[in-house]
């Protein structure tokens with residue numbers, strides 16, 4: 001019924017549209033989410049790199065008609081030098097279109113990413129949801145993530 005597969009360079013326009021949908025949701029929690037970023041040269045370069053480099057993981061979900069209805073992006077990255085040695089990865093972005101949520105697609109994508117991390121000898125995986133995104137936080141907890149850093153924020157205006 002649904003097909004989960006690796007992302008290809010040709011998926012860039014559809015992934016970008018999905019990412020902008022996610023940003024619009026994110027923007028409700030976090031007005032600093034930049035709605036211009038996705039289709040900016042910087043944003044497009046980011047997606048291209050994630051799709052094409054070996055230290056990144058990108059999968060998409062297709063519906064019966066071949067239309068993309070969700071995606072996940074994750075990457076291996078260098079952690080702060082004061083953290084203990086180990087390989088770190090971050091689940092950077094995940095989105096399932098609202099009408100397809102609750103069908104375990106998000107869980108499958110996340111578990112595929114975690115398995116990829118295991119295969120790549122990653123020791124620690126993190127994800128940084130908005131503190132206000134309670135449903136995403138619940139979702140990650142169900143998949144085994146637990147609370148870690150707490151990022152605090154002070155808005156000093158313009």
Ligand SMILES: CC(C)(COP(=O)(O)OP(=O)(O)OC[C@H]1O[C@@H](n2cnc3c(N)ncnc32)[C@H](O)[C@@H]1OP(=O)(O)O)[C@@H](O)C(=O)NCCC(=O)NCCS
Pocket residue numbers: 022025094095096097100101102103104105106107108128129130133135136138139142
């Ligand atoms: C978060 C998200 C990726 C989850 O994907 P999904 O396919 O809907 O989730 P699943 O069907 O795999 O759900 C897994 C579990 O999480 C719970 N869950 C998922 N979405 C939830 C929600 N909105 N509220 C409460 N619980 C939720 C489900 O109840 C389910 O629990 P169960 O195993 O007891 O049934 C998806 O809802 C989404 O794209 N949300 C909007 C974007 C977003 O917030 N992304 C994360 C940014 S950090």
